Amino acid sequence: MNHLTIIAVVGASASGKSLFAKTIYNELIGELGQDSMTIINEDSYYKCQDHLPFEERIKTNYDHPSAFEHDLLKQHLTQLSQGQMIHVPVYDYKRHTRSKEEVVPVKPARVVLVEGIMLFTCPELRKRFDINIYMDTPLDICLLRRIKRDLQERGRDFSSVHDQYHLTVRPMYFQYIEPSRNYADIVITRGGRNRRALELIKAKIRELVKEN
Numbered sequence: 001m002n003h004l005t006i007i008a009v010v011g012a013s014a015s016g017k018s019l020f021a022k023t024i025y026n027e028l029i030g031e032l033g034q035d036s037m038t039i040i041n042e043d044s045y046y047k048c049q050d051h052l053p054f055e056e057r058i059k060t061n062y063d064h065p066s067a068f069e070h071d072l073l074k075q076h077l078t079q080l081s082q083g084q085m086i087h088v089p090v091y092d093y094k095r096h097t098r099s100k101e102e103v104v105p106v107k108p109a110r111v112v113l114v115e116g117i118m119l120f121t122c123p124e125l126r127k128r129f130d131i132n133i134y135m136d137t138p139l140d141i142c143l144l145r146r147i148k149r150d151l152q153e154r155g156r157d158f159s160s161v162h163d164q165y166h167l168t169v170r171p172m173y174f175q176y177i178e179p180s181r182n183y184a185d186i187v188i189t190r191g192g193r194n195r196r197a198l199e200l201i202k203a204k205i206r207e208l209v210k211e212n
């Protein structure tokens with residue numbers, strides 16, 4: 001297999017990173033084939049917290065680089081670049097820890113899209129990325145989307161979303177995520193449905209896969 005190309009997508013929580021990556025994947029996979037590309041979500045690498053009671057888990061700062069097991073993500077990227085299969089943990093936002101039984105097998109591919117809030121804070125991860133994308137979505141839009149998503153999909157109530165936002169999500173965004181925009185090669189405005197941006201990245205991926 002030729003050199004693995006890693007495209008990293010970073011931005012605030014609910015800025016549209018997942019939507020952007022999934023749209024590219026869904027629109028290309030039929031055309032380029034199952035082995036052409038894969039998506040890895042940094043959230044899958046949130047640390048296991050089985051050793052902590054639930055009351056302690058809810059106090060964790062999930063918007064800090066130390067909340068992630070970046071070493072495992074690095075190891076997995078190395079394995080993929082060596083043509084090996086990996087087993088990605090499954091994260092449970094309702095229990096604030098990893099699933100005990102479940103892992104997702106991921107096969108090596110020509111292009112890996114990796115998306116997450118803290119990817120650019122880790123120098124060793126940055127060295128692995130070939131193309132750095134930053135989703136520059138206004139924070140008020142992200143907040144509205146986050147409230148809706150966390151209530152509907154992540155088992156939260158309004159009061160917990162409100163308190164977490166003030167305590168960690170917003171301050172950590174200004175401390176870690178916004179400054180990491182400087183590492184971006186491409187800054188995307190208007191979120192995960194920016195059609196021209198999607199087409200540009202799709203064209204690049206087509207070129208990379210067809211080089212093979």
Ligand SMILES: Nc1ncnc2c1ncn2[C@@H]1O[C@H](COP(=O)(O)OP(=O)(O)O)[C@@H](O)[C@H]1O
Binds near residue numbers: 011012016018190
């Ligand atoms: N451009 C958009 N218009 C409307 N809803 C959007 C848009 N982008 C994202 N969303 C919705 O907002 C929520 C968060 O988006 P997501 O892509 O999961 O963000 P992230 O991965 O950055 O946390 C999801 O429910 C998604 O469907």
Ligand SMILES: Nc1ccn([C@@H]2O[C@H](COP(=O)(O)O)[C@@H](O)[C@H]2O)c(=O)n1
Binds near residue numbers: 012046169
């Ligand atoms: N137990 C957890 C773990 C993470 N979060 C929040 O998830 C956000 C990152 O994921 P996105 O899909 O939104 O990029 C991050 O801002 C954490 O606050 C959580 O609430 N609980």
